[in-house]
Each structure stands twice: as C-alpha cells, then as structure tokens.
Amino acid sequence: MIKISRNLFFLVLSVFVLLGAFSCGRGAPKKEAAAAGEAGDAFSSEKAVIRHAHGFTIDYYDHYKLVRILDHDGTKTDTLKYLLVQEGTATPSGYPGAQVITIPVKSLVVMSSMHVALADFAGVADRIRGLGNFAYLSSTVVRNNVKAGKVTQIGLDGNINNELVISMHPGILMSMANPDVGFAKFKTMMDAGVPVMPNSEWLETTPLGRAEWVKLMAALVNKEDFVNKKFDSVEKAYDTLAQLGSRAATHPRVIIGMPFKGSWYMPAGESYMAKFLRDAGAGYKWADTKGIGSVALDFEAVAPEALTADYWLNVGQVDSKKEIAGKDPRYASFKPFKTGALYNNTKQTNDIGANDYWESGAVNPQVVLADIIHILHPELLPNHQLVYYKQLQ
Amino acid sequence: MEGTLKKGRIIGLLLLLLLAFLLDISIGSIKIPLGEVFRILFSFHSENSTWQFIVEKIRFPKACTAVLAGFGLSVGGLQMQTLFRNPLADPAVLGVTSGANLGVASIMLAGGGSASLYAIKELGFSGSWLITCAACAGAGGVMLLVLALSSRLNSNVMMLIIGIMIGSITLSVISIWQYLSDPDLVKEYLLWNFGSLGGVTGSQLVILSLVVAAGLIIAFLSSKKLDALLLGENYARSMGLTPKKARIIIICSTSLLAGGITAFCGPIGFVGIAVPHITRSLFNTSSHRILIPACCLVGSVLMLLCDTAAQLPGFQTVLPINIITALIGAPLVIWIILHKNNLRNFG
Numbered sequence: 098m099i100k101i102s103r104n105l106f107f108l109v110l111s112v113f114v115l116l117g118a119f120s121c122g123r124g125a126p127k128k129e130a131a132a133a134g135e136a137g138d139a140f141s142s143e144k145a146v147i148r149h150a151h152g153f154t155i156d157y158y159d160h161y162k163l164v165r166i167l168d169h170d171g172t173k174t175d176t177l178k179y180l181l182v183q184e185g186t187a188t189p190s191g192y193p194g195a196q197v198i199t200i201p202v203k204s205l206v207v208m209s210s211m212h213v214a215l216a217d218f219a220g221v222a223d224r225i226r227g228l229g230n231f232a233y234l235s236s237t238v239v240r241n242n243v244k245a246g247k248v249t250q251i252g253l254d255g256n257i258n259n260e261l262v263i264s265m266h267p268g269i270l271m272s273m274a275n276p277d278v279g280f281a282k283f284k285t286m287m288d289a290g291v292p293v294m295p296n297s298e299w300l301e302t303t304p305l306g307r308a309e310w311v312k313l314m315a316a317l318v319n320k321e322d323f324v325n326k327k328f329d330s331v332e333k334a335y336d337t338l339a340q341l342g343s344r345a346a347t348h349p350r351v352i353i354g355m356p357f358k359g360s361w362y363m364p365a366g367e368s369y370m371a372k373f374l375r376d377a378g379a380g381y382k383w384a385d386t387k388g389i390g391s392v393a394l395d396f397e398a399v400a401p402e403a404l405t406a407d408y409w410l411n412v413g414q415v416d417s418k419k420e421i422a423g424k425d426p427r428y429a430s431f432k433p434f435k436t437g438a439l440y441n442n443t444k445q446t447n448d449i450g451a452n453d454y455w456e457s458g459a460v461n462p463q464v465v466l467a468d469i470i471h472i473l474h475p476e477l478l479p480n481h482q483l484v485y486y487k488q489l490q
Numbered sequence: 491m492e493g494t495l496k497k498g499r500i501i502g503l504l505l506l507l508l509l510a511f512l513l514d515i516s517i518g519s520i521k522i523p524l525g526e527v528f529r530i531l532f533s534f535h536s537e538n539s540t541w542q543f544i545v546e547k548i549r550f551p552k553a554c555t556a557v558l559a560g561f562g563l564s565v566g567g568l569q570m571q572t573l574f575r576n577p578l579a580d581p582a583v584l585g586v587t588s589g590a591n592l593g594v595a596s597i598m599l600a601g602g603g604s605a606s607l608y609a610i611k612e613l614g615f616s617g618s619w620l621i622t623c624a625a626c627a628g629a630g631g632v633m634l635l636v637l638a639l640s641s642r643l644n645s646n647v648m649m650l651i652i653g654i655m656i657g658s659i660t661l662s663v664i665s666i667w668q669y670l671s672d673p674d675l676v677k678e679y680l681l682w683n684f685g686s687l688g689g690v691t692g693s694q695l696v697i698l699s700l701v702v703a704a705g706l707i708i709a710f711l712s713s714k715k716l717d718a719l720l721l722g723e724n725y726a727r728s729m730g731l732t733p734k735k736a737r738i739i740i741i742c743s744t745s746l747l748a749g750g751i752t753a754f755c756g757p758i759g760f761v762g763i764a765v766p767h768i769t770r771s772l773f774n775t776s777s778h779r780i781l782i783p784a785c786c787l788v789g790s791v792l793m794l795l796c797d798t799a800a801q802l803p804g805f806q807t808v809l810p811i812n813i814i815t816a817l818i819g820a821p822l823v824i825w826i827i828l829h830k831n832n833l834r835n836f837g
Binding site: 360392 | 518519543547548549669670678681682684686688689692807808
C-alpha cells in the first residue's frame with residue numbers, strides 16, 4: 098500500500114516537474130514551480146547560470162542535470178561527469194563513466210570549511226552528516242549538530258574512514274582532491290555506491306568564481322532559485338565595491354603572508370587573492386606573476402618590498418606584533434610593522450580556533466573585499482566595520 | 491716535504507673559504523653591486539638601506555650559518571665514520587637527527603591542535619624558538635638513550651645497528667603523526683624537512699656558534715682517540731684507551747654538532763658523508779689532528795657553494811639546501827670512489 102502511494106507520488110511529481118521544465122523552457126515563469134522550489138524537493142525550475150567559475154558546468158535536462166567537474170591542466174581539460182537524477186525518476190542512459198547522484202541530496206559528507214560554507218549558503222547545513230575534521234568548524238548550525246551527535250568526524254582526504262562513510266550511506270561525499278590527482282583513492286567508496294565529487298573551488302582565479310560553487314551545491318539540493326537570488330546580490334555588491342576600489346586614486350603597496358625558514362610564499366598573480374588586491378586598489382608587486390597558487394620567493398626577494406610596503410595583510414598564525422618579532426626579529430624592520438599597518442584575517446576565530454574567514458568568508462567575497470578596501474582606503478568606506486580582518490597590536 | 495704540502499693545502503682551503511664566503515654574500519635574487527656589498531660588510535653602512543638590510547640581516551647570517559653547518563656536519567660525519575669504521579656512516583646514524591625531527595614533529599604535527607600550541611606559548615616560548623627548543627629536546631633525548639645503551643655495549647657495530655634502529659623508530663612515529671595530521675601542518679613540517687640556512691639570526695646564531703664550538707673542541711681533543719680507534723678496538727685497547735669511554739665522548743661531540751645544527755637548520759644531508767671522503771682524498775692522511783680542521787674547511791666551502799647554487803642568480807626563488815647538498819654531494823662521492831680508492835682506511 099505504502100509502496101503504491103509512493104510510486105504514485107513520484108509519478109505525479111515527475112509529470113509536474115516535466116511540465117515545469119517545459120514551461121520554463123518557453124521562458125514563462127510559473128508560480129507553482131517557484132513554490133515547489135522553495136519546498137526544496139522538486140526538480141528546480143530555475144537553472145544555475147555559471148558566470149565566474151571555471152571548474153564546473155551544469156546542463157539541465159527534463160528530469161536530470163549533468164554536472165561536469167573540469168580540471169584545466171594546460172591545454173587539456175579533464176572531466177568528471179555526474180548525473181544528478183531527480184529522486185524516483187529513471188537514470189538516463191548514454192553517459193558511460195558518469196557517477197549518479199540522486200537529488201535532492203539529503204545527506205552530505207564534506208571535507209573542508211569551504212564545503213560547510215557552500216551548504217550553509219544554500220541553507221542546507223543541517224544536511225551535513227559527516228565532516229573531515231571538527232577542528233575547523235565555524236557554522237553554528239553544524240556545530241550544534243556536532244554537539245547533538247548528528248555529525249560524524251570521518252577523517253581528512255588522505256585517510257578517510259571508508260567503512261564509516263559507506264555505512265552512513267551519504268547522498269554525496271565532497272572531497273578536496275584535485276579532480277585527477279589522487280582521485281583513484283576514492284574507488285572503494287564509489288564502488289560501494291557513494292558518489293564522490295571533488296570540489297576544486299580553490300583552483301578558481303577570482304573570489305566570485307570561488308563563491309559561485311554555491312550554485313553547484315544548489316543543483317545538488319534543487320535550490321537554484323534561492324541560491325541564484327542570493328548569489329546575485331553577492332555579485333552585485335562585489336562588483337560595486339570592486340569599481341570603487343579599483344578606481345582609488347592611490348595604490349598602497351601590500352605584502353601578504355609570512356616567510357617560513359627563508360621562503361616566502363606570495364599569492365601568484367592569477368590567484369583569487371591577487372584578484373582581491375587588484376579589486377581593492379592595492380599595489381601588489383607580484384600581480385603579474387603566472388599561476389593560480391603561490392610563488393615561492395626567497396626572503397631576500399621580498400625584503401625590498403617588505404621594508405617599504407604600506408600594509409602587511411594575512412600575516413599568518415600570529416596574533417600580535419610581539420609574536421611576529423618572536424618568529425624572527427628581522428620582521429620588526431618592515432615598515433608596516435613600524436607603522437602598525439598590520440592586518441590579519443583572523444577576527445572571526447572562534448573558541449576552538451577555527452577561522453570563519455575560510456568558511457563564510459569564502460562565499461561572502463563582498464565582505465572580504467569591503468574589509469580590504471576599508472583597510473587600504475579608509476576614506477572610500479568610512480563607515481564599514483571590519484568583519485574578517487583585525488589590526489594586530 | 492709532505493708536511494709543507496699539507497700546510498699549503500690548508501692555506502689554499504682557507505683562501506677558498508674566504509672566496510666562497512664572499513661569493514655567497516655577493517650573489518642573491520636581488521642584484522647588489524659588488525662594491526656596495528663590500529662597503530656594507532666592512533663599514534656597516536650603505537646609502538641604500540634596503541641593500542644594507544639584505545646584506546647585513548639576510549646574507550651575512552645565512553653565510554655564517556652555512557659555515558657553522560659545514561664545520562659541524564662534516565666533523566660529525568668524520569667522527570662517526572671513524573668510530574664505526576664504516577664509510578657510509580654520517581652524523582644521522584646515531585638517530586640524533588631523527589630525534590630532532592621527532593621533537594619538531596611533536597610541535598608541528600602532534601601539537602597541531604591549536605590548544606596545545608597555545609599552552610606551550612603560555613610557557614613563554616614562541617615562534618622559531620619553540621621549534622628549535624623542541625628539536626634540541628628531541629635530539630638530546632635520543633642522545634641520552636644512545637649513551638645509556640652504549641655504556642652497556644661492547645661493540646661499535648652493535649651501537650651502529652642500535653642507532654639506525656632508533657632512527658627508524660622515531661621516523662615511523664613521525665610518519666604516524668604525518669599520516670594523521672592536517673595537510674597544512676604536514677606541508678609546514680615538510681618545508682622544515684627541506685632544511686634551511688636562512689632562518690637563523692641574531693641570538694640564535696650566537697647559540698648555534700657556541701654549540702658547534704663546544705662540539706668541535708671535544709672532537710679536536712679526542713683526535714688521538716679517533717686515530718687509535720681507526721686501527722680497531724683491540725688495538726686501541728692495547729694503546730691504553732678505554733673504547734667505551736672514547737665512544738661516549740665521541741657520541742657527545744657528534745650529538746652536539748648534529749643535534750644543534752638540525753635544530754636550527756633542519757636536516758641537511760650528505761655533507762656529513764661526502765666531506766670526510768673528499769678531505770681524506772685531498773690530504774691522504776688518517777690523522778685526525780689534520781682531518782678535523784681540514785674537514786671543517788672543506789665542509790664549510792661545500793656548504794657555502796651549495797648555498798650559492800641554491801640561490802640561482804636571477805631567479806626569485808631559493809631551492810631548499812637539503813636538495814642541493816645531495817645533488818652536489820652524491821656525484822662528488824661517486825667521483826672520488828671512481829678516481830681514488832680511498833676507502834682503504836675502513837679495511
């Protein structure tokens with residue numbers, strides 16, 4: 098009896114979804130479809146349009162979506178395919194090698210702060226059932242669930258507890274792994290029917306591109322409608338601020354990070370951090386370097402810039418000027434150290450030492466940008482209160 | 491005749507050391523005119539304060555550290571090769587360097603939980619001192635263990651095996667920590683593992699010099715014992731030497747040298763193996779009164795040249811010193827083995 102009614106429900110649902118998709122294809126917004134989207138279970142009427150991110154694509158079909166996770170490596174692009182199939186509908190054929198994910202995903206196993214942020218942004222943080230490591234957690238929803246015992250710690254990418262994850266039957270496991278390198282280690286998990294999706298948002302070259310991965314999360318939980326609106330306002334705010342910042346009359350010179358044992362890692366010119374600096378109207382000496390990660394520099398190569406720079410941002414695992422000088426007395430000779438123009442992105446560090454900059458900051462680039470603009474050009478945003486950044490004393 | 495030849499070589503090496511030191515100081519990723527470098531070195535003053543900072547605060551301490559590391563590691567290696575009468579021995583065979591490794595790993599990886607790091611910070615240690623102290627503690631701990639074991643053993647070969655086993659145990663403990671740690675922390679630990687001469691400045695440099703000086707003085711004072719040991723423990727005994735006592739003194743010296751340098755610079759491989767071989771082939775002697783100072787000179791020249799090579803003039807990046815020493819050291823040893831059959835001292 099129950100089985101029949103369930104089947105009937107899915108039949109009605111798929112007819113409804115088909116109608117919705119059809120009408121949407123003609124460009125006529127349907128109130129019913131929007132309402133169903135808010136309910137959060139039906140196949141989304143609205144599509145996610147990707148404007149900034151390069152790491153994934155979503156194609157929409159009648160009752161399923163095709164997600165491609167791309168790995169741009171020089172000239173060749175590697176692709177992982179995922180079929181996001183609406184619950185209760187048939188899996189389409191003709192996609193060999195694609196992993197199948199039943200949507201809406203009802204339970205998530207995630208690895209990084211970024212994944213938590215994506216879920217939080219889409220309003221589905223309470224669906225997180227497994228997390229790589231509790232030590233880096235900021236989201237109150239997830240922290241409460243951890244306290245209530247609803248979330249399991251499953252270990253980080255290198256050593257995930259396979260048995261634990263498989264026994265949880267999650268709808269998806271989001272990994273931090275690079276799409277091609279090291280993905281083979283998830284074979285056991287995928288063989289056991291747990292879809293594994295690498296989330297290579299850290300390979301994006303712009304803050305908005307990183308944040309746009311929320312749309313992938315939206316596609317997984319059928320919340321395109323809600324997430325698109327929210328992301329649009331993030332994008333709009335970011336663009337307005339970027340115009341303000343990049344038109345600034347002065348370009349204060351900035352150094353980033355902290356050397357370790359004589360090597361200084363500076364964000365490379367094509368990294369999202371360099372983009373933040375460009376949009377904030379900063380003078381950044383390594384803005385033209387190639388690469389999306391960081392450039393390994395000799396302490397000596399950075400010293401001339403550090404000695405005369407105006408600001409020193411993202412100082413690292415330190416909380417005061419005293420600690421910086423304790424790391425290496427030479428750092429006290431840097432101009433930003435002397436003038437006190439030292440800002441660290443650690444204001445939102447909570448009682449367990451997790452820094453929300455890496456979590457909510459990743460999906461709220463407009464707030465991070467506002468912080469940096471306020472630091473470098475206080476006259477442009479005089480009333481802004483720093484959210485993620487704080488001045489080190 | 492032979493004596494003057496050796497004297498000549500020592501003087502030659504001294505000049506080479508001076509040249510290598512100046513070369514190391516004048517080359518770097520920032521171009522500074524040679525004249526300006528000398529002016530800064532000798533008058534401590536330059537019109538360009540950036541250049542002054544680079545030469546005075548970056549290049550000079552780094553070159554000094556290279557010299558100290560060259561002194562310590564090569565003499566440590568020489569002592570171990572003699573003590574164990576094994577051409578493959580280096581300062582690391584005692585497990586002391588892995589002990590230093592373990593100390594660092596305990597701070598960086600196991601202590602990775604910010605809570606424990608916080609607790610240690612509260613004790614008053616912070617920054618680079620924390621890592622250095624941890625490395626010293628690790629090296630010291632292993633050294634005490636090795637000493638305790640060595641006083642119970644009669645044979646140096648057994649000592650060698652035990653040293654290697656202790657090293658293996660500490661490394662596997664580190665591997666477990668690495669396996670269980672956050673990738674960021676592991677990366678930092680790996681960076682430490684590449685070795686670096688650039689992180690030692692100011693008071694750290696003073697302490698490193700004191701430690702190396704102490705180790706070298708002990709080594710020099712025990713050069714007669716080393717000469718005797720080279721001929722075998724039985725021979726040494728017949729010369730009125732107590733092998734056990736000699737062993738303890740030599741282990742103390744090597745531990746100070748290797749542990750101290752590893753604590754401040756991270757592990758630096760190959761210098762300890764390569765330099766004694768190079769020196770022996772240069773001087774053709776087995777007398778430690780000559781070999782020890784000669785090793786110091788050859789070792790420091792090699793370290794300075796490695797450091798210069800690591801800087802890749804024109805590039806903004808510096809290669810980790812530990813990579814360069816092996817890249818340069820290994821072919822050198824192969825060349826020596828092919829050209830001079832100099833391993834005969836190890837019958």
